[in-house]
Amino acid sequence: MKKFDRTKKKTVLLASTTALVLALAACGGDSDGGSSDNGGSAGGDNEETGEEEEPLFSIEDFEVIKGENGxxxxxxxxxxVALVTDTPFEGTLNYNFYQGTYDAQILQWFDESLLAVDENYTYTQEGAATFEINDDGDVFTFTIGDNVxxxxxxxxxxxxxxxxFxxxxDEEYPGVRFTEASNIEGFNEYREGEADEISGLNVIDDKTLEITFTExxxxLLASGIWTYPMPKHIFEDIPVAEMESSPEVRENPIGYGAFVVDSITPGEAVVFKKNEDYWRGEPNLDEVVLSIVNPQVITQTxxxxxxxxxxxxxxxxxxxYENLTNVEFLGITDLAYTYIGFQMGTWEDNQNVFDTEKQISDIELRKxxxxxxxxxxxxxxxxxxxRWGGTTLIPPSHPDYHDESIEGYTFDQDKANxxxxxxxxxDVDGDGFRxxxxxxxxxxxxxxxxGGDTAEPIATYYTQAWGQVGIKVELLDGxxxxxxxxxxxxxxADQAIDVYQGAWGVGxxxxPTGLWGSSAAYNYTRWTDEKNDELLAQGVSSEALNVEKRQExxxxxxxxMVEQVPAFPTLYRAELTAVNNRVVNFAPxxxxxxxxxxxxxxxTADSAETAN
Structure with a gap:
């Protein structure tokens, strides 16, 4: 990838970020909600200059690795390290229990997966554990390094x-990651209380674990194995229901990564010291200080x-970017997307329950x-x-499976009407809403x-756009x-929510079963569908070992999912990381x-470089 040229000339008109202007431009001004441009894309010619509006930047403008600086x-x-958010982090600092992205950004400094992956997210033999697979492909034997x-x-x-596992x-497990292990032989029986142990787990010796999968x-090889151990000597005497809130998770968590948690200021900061016994070798740095920084002041920071x-x-x-001469920006295509979801049911006994009587359960309304x-x-x-417009619920971070031929829902308010x-x-009562x-x-x-300057205007845009076609939508609690x-x-599954704007890291x-399956806790739409489950099951079946079949x-x-629209993607996105010029050997x-x-x-210097 090429390095971004800070002097690159801006040849396009910078658009207004005022939500009202955006809504009027995108939706037209018709009182009945009809589009003034016959439903065509709103990204056409600029009304003032006649020039075509084009994005200023591209993911191709950025390097992925911050290497040596001379x-x-x-x-x-x-x-x-800045944790950029306007809210405290939750502080659930164990991979088996965390849910929030900010806790994940803390965890990665002191804990890690036992298996490494290549550029295609396929397991390699370069991690803290190596593995062998039987001829049938359903039994893996893992060997953990002696120095781990x-x-x-x-x-x-x-x-x-x-x-x-x-x-x-455990029946008292309060988290949502149980689906990560449901492919292990005997796991579901153990979870349902029908067995005293997980039959697919075989501890051969101190460093060798054999796992038999259901098929x-x-x-399995595409990062489909749960690879995060827990220190049994610390947790074995703590009831599972109490682990998530225990000091061993909240105050004194341990891992086996490059750094060690030294101190925690709840919700605000974590200080790490280097792990001198790290299995890859002693770290160069002595200390990492991670602190919350509000998005409104991150540039100045x-x-x-x-x-x-x-x-x-x-x-x-x-x-x-022009003022931040003391940093280099790294960029990757994010394993994530933003989406609009429709909340159509409840979560009961670890199952999604689809309520067909809810107004938002009407597929025509969702379309x-x-x-x-x-x-x-x-x-x-x-x-x-x-960021760029989304089309399907498999993002382009997975190019082998993201189908570019699927158009998704393009802007067309005439069609919506x-x-x-x-x-x-x-509109029965003539108030402008249906x-x-x-x-x-x-x-x-x-x-x-x-969060951030755009959160409110974007939310306002969506409510106004729906209002343009006569659908009354208001912010929850205003x-x-x-x-x-x-x-x-x-x-x-708060029943006060009908529609929501979320963001998913897809892994x-x-x-996508963990996000959209009928028993997936993260399926916040609570929508269930037999054919959806059948297709998801086929995608992880033995027949899908053939890549072309899996793509199909x-x-x-x-x-x-486009046809049924329990949710629709709004934006795919780049992830940018700012790295000070004194920092070397870093990748997102x-x-x-x-x-x-x-x-x-x-x-390469005792103190960080400042901007000119």
Whole structure:
């Protein structure tokens, strides 16, 4: 990838980020919600200049790795890492229990997967454990390295790895990651209380674990195995229901990564010291200080050299990059997408329960809402090409499976209006908003998260765009929801929510079952469908060991999800990371196959460089 040229001339007109202007431009001004441009894309000719609006930036403008800078790495040193958010982190610092992205960004500094992956997210033999596979492809034998130890000095054993599966399968387990182990022989029986042990786990010796899976499937090698052990010597006497809130998770967590948790200021900061016994070798750095930094001040924090590394909000890049001469921006195609979801049921006894009587459960209403919004315009006007319109629920971070031929829901408000008309949604009382086919008021609550300067105007745009086709949609509680509150309410299937704007990290395995399966806790739409489950099962079956067959299955699944629209993707996105010029040997954690490891991370000066 080429390095971005800071002097690159801007040849396009910078669009307004005012939500009202965006809504009027995208939706037209017709009082009945009809589009003034016949439903065509809103990203056409600029009304003032006649020039075609084009994105300012591209993911191709960025390097993936921050390598050497020409100076020698100093001995030791400390760096500051910014956790960019306007909300405290939850502090659930164990892979078996965490849910929030910010906790994940903390975990990756002191804990890691036992297996490494290549650029295609396929397991390699370069991790803390190696493996062999039987001829049938359903039995894996893992060997943990002799030099792999927990940060308290205790050896990391096969019992620790088996113990993590037992925790996930315990009937008192409070988390959502039990689906990660459901492909192990006997796991579901253990979880349901029908067996006293997981039959597919065989601890051969201290460093060797054999796992038998229910069947060979392509997800096993594509990062489809749960590879996060738990230190049994610490957790075995703690009831599983109490582990998540225990000091061993919240206050004194341990791992086996390059750094060790030294201190935690709850919700605000974590100080790490180097793990001198790290299995890849002693780290260069002595210390890493991670602190919450509000998105509104992250640019100034970087300019002043008060942060060395920060995942940088893409919506701020356009106005910041020229002044940030003291950092280099790294960029990857994110394993994530933003989406609009429709909350159609409840979560009961670890199952999604689809409520067909909810107003939003009407597929015609959902299709109309999908056609009513212009995601390409949102991407260009708010993110300048660093996000782009989504089409299917498998993002382009998985190019072998993302089907570019599927158009998805392109902006077409004429079509949205026609769908609503045909389905019997009419404005009965003349207030400008439609009633449902039964003549009842149609008023939907929209949940969206706070965070960054664009959160509110984008949420406002969506509500206005839906209003343009006569659908009354209002912000839940009249405001944006704080991050933790937002996901707590979705997890609880809060019935006050009808529509929500979420964001998913899809993981390295393309299998979407953990997000969209009928028993998936993360399926916040609570929509269930027999054919959906059949296609998801086919995607991880033995027949899908053939890559072409698996591509065929996921093509059909993507098409079916567009047809059924329990949710629709709004934006795919680039992830940018700002790295101070003194920092060397760093790659974003979500970049795969870089072979750049945290013990190699270093600095070439005692203090961070400041902007000119």
């Amino acid at each position: 100076d020698d790495i100093i001995d030791g040193g400390s760096i500051n 130890n927990w940060s308290d000095g205790e050896p990391l054993t096969a019992e620790d790895w088996a113990f993590s 037992e925790v996930l399968g 060979a499937n392509p997800s 970087l300019e002043a050299g008060d942060a060395d590394i920060a995942v940088f909000p893409t919506d701020l890049y356009k106005d910041s 109309a809402m999908a056609y009513a919004v212009d995601n390409e315009r949102v991407a260009n006007q708010f993110y300048d090409g660093l 026609q769908i609503l008309d045909d389905a019997g949604y009419e 009633e449902d086919p039964n003549g009842d008021e149609l008023s939907l609550n929209f949940a969206s998260m706070s 405001r944006l929801q704080e991050f933790n509150t937002f996901y707590d309410r979705l997890e609880a 390295s395995d393309v299998d 299955i996921y093509k059909e699944w993507q098409e079916y 954690f979500r970049a795969s196959g870089t072979e750049v490891y945290l013990n190699e991370l270093g600095v």
